[in-house]
Amino acid sequence: MPYQTIKLSNFRNLVEQRLEFSPLINIIDGKNGSGKSSLIESLYYLSVGKSFRSSKLDSIVQHNAPGFTLFSVTEDDNSHQHRIGITREKNKSALIKIDGEFIRSAIQLASVTPTLLIEPETFELLDGGPNNRRRYMDWGVFHVEHRFSEAWRRYTKSLKQRNTLLRRGRIDRSLLAPWDGQMIASAAMIDQYRHDYVVSLVPVINDILKLLNQTIDIDISYYRGWDKKADYQSTLNDSIERDARSGFTHQGPHRADIRIKANGRFADEVLSRGQKKILIFSMILAQGAFLYKLSGRKSVYLIDDISAELDIDHRKNVCSYLEKLESQVILTAVDINSVLPLFHEDTELRMFHVEHGKVSQVN
Ligand SMILES: Nc1ncnc2c1ncn2[C@@H]1O[C@H](COP(=O)(O)OP(=O)(O)O)[C@@H](O)[C@H]1O
Ligand SMILES: [Mg+2]
Numbered sequence: 001m002p003y004q005t006i007k008l009s010n011f012r013n014l015v016e017q018r019l020e021f022s023p024l025i026n027i028i029d030g031k032n033g034s035g036k037s038s039l040i041e042s043l044y045y046l047s048v049g050k051s052f053r054s055s056k057l058d059s060i061v062q063h064n065a066p067g068f069t070l071f072s073v074t075e076d077d078n079s080h081q082h083r084i085g086i087t088r089e090k091n092k093s094a095l096i097k098i099d100g101e102f103i104r105s106a107i108q109l110a111s112v113t114p115t116l117l118i119e120p121e122t123f124e125l126l127d128g129g130p131n132n133r134r135r136y137m138d139w140g141v142f143h144v145e146h147r148f149s150e151a152w153r154r155y156t157k158s159l160k161q162r163n164t165l166l167r168r169g170r171i172d173r174s175l176l177a178p179w180d181g182q183m184i185a186s187a188a189m190i191d192q193y194r195h196d197y198v199v200s201l202v203p204v205i206n207d208i209l210k211l212l213n214q215t216i217d218i219d220i221s222y223y224r225g226w227d228k229k230a231d232y233q234s235t236l237n238d239s240i241e242r243d244a245r246s247g248f249t250h251q252g253p254h255r256a257d258i259r260i261k262a263n264g265r266f267a268d269e270v271l272s273r274g275q276k277k278i279l280i281f282s283m284i285l286a287q288g289a290f291l292y293k294l295s296g297r298k299s300v301y302l303i304d305d306i307s308a309e310l311d312i313d314h315r316k317n318v319c320s321y322l323e324k325l326e327s328q329v330i331l332t333a334v335d336i337n338s339v340l341p342l343f344h345e346d347t348e349l350r351m352f353h354v355e356h357g358k359v360s361q362v363n
Pocket of ligand 2: 033036037038304305
């Protein structure tokens with residue numbers, strides 16, 4: 001669902017303004033500190049109701065302003081327009097409206113526009129902690145399996161209750177049993193959905209690596225968060241005392257992870273920095289490709305500072321992949337000349353220039 005129009009006010013350094021995007025390629029250039037990442041962040045916020053940079057609201061709201069507002073008009077696959085509005089004031093929870101109706105959970109927002117983000121921190125996917133990889137995997141599971149978010153909600157709710165009992169030293173099995181029961185049922189679903197997603201995604205990643213002229217062939221091993229030989233029930237039972245000592249549950253889907261192998265070896269250990277980056281690009285692009293293949297839904301691609309991340313050859317391959325997608329791409333670069341020449345001259349694209357938080361379309 002491409003963004004047609006967005007309106008923003010008091011979001012980071014961006015001045016109050018209205019922008020009209022192309023449903024295809026959009027390139028935004030501007031000097032360091034002009035507001036490129038802030039614009040990408042505002043679009044991301046519109047798509048999931050939260051930021052990727054800082055969870056501290058104070059740092060997102062423009063200095064000295066009481067709060068920010070974001071508004072967008074998007075168009076769905078049936079050419080119907082949808083309006084999304086987000087108002088966030090300090091010390092208050094977010095008010096989110098879709099088509100004039102307040103929604104209770106940002107989860108509803110996330111299903112409106114599947115949005116894939118590539119920004120500097122994305123490149124911690126292989127080397128960083130498992131959180132990033134779970135978020136990566138769950139983006140896909142969320143969009144392809146509609147029962148996932150409910151299973152996940154039930155799981156985390158029971159996990160919280162279980163941990164509270166453990167911290168209070170209430171380790172009586174009969175007290176824990178109802179929460180364990182909920183966790184076991186939801187864990188089985190979460191595990192199945194994640195496993196199936198990862199298995200189906202691997203060939204798509206490999207296809208994209210080939211399209212990007214890479215000779216890397218990858219495989220992903222999925223770790224479900226507890227011993228693959230034990231059932232979750234006995235895992236929970238066996239670890240009660242250890243869990244009680246630490247005050248939290250050590251094993252379960254909240255500890256799931258994936259490990260990526262390239263040509264049979266762990267990717268984080270054998271690939272060069274450049275190879276890792278193009279692999280991560282391929283992994284993210286594959287999520288959009290797989291969602292499209294499965295459901296016909298197109299994703300929006302937000303790519304911040306592409307030239308800082310990819311050298312010219314890789315950039316060229318990625319840009320020619322992106323222009324064939326016929327999806328909305330919003331990408332930023334310090335220097336427009338580092339990307340513009342990489343697109344075919346017939347490609348319909350819209351250019352913008354940012355200066356001191358003001359984004360202007362360039363003709
Ligand atoms: N809450 C805020 N209010 C006002 N300005 C901010 C806020 N947060 C960050 N900035 C400023 O916004 C500017 C743009 O940042 P950023 O979007 O990251 O720039 P770019 O990605 O173009 O290099 C920076 O100068 C930064 O100091
Ligand atoms: Mg930036």
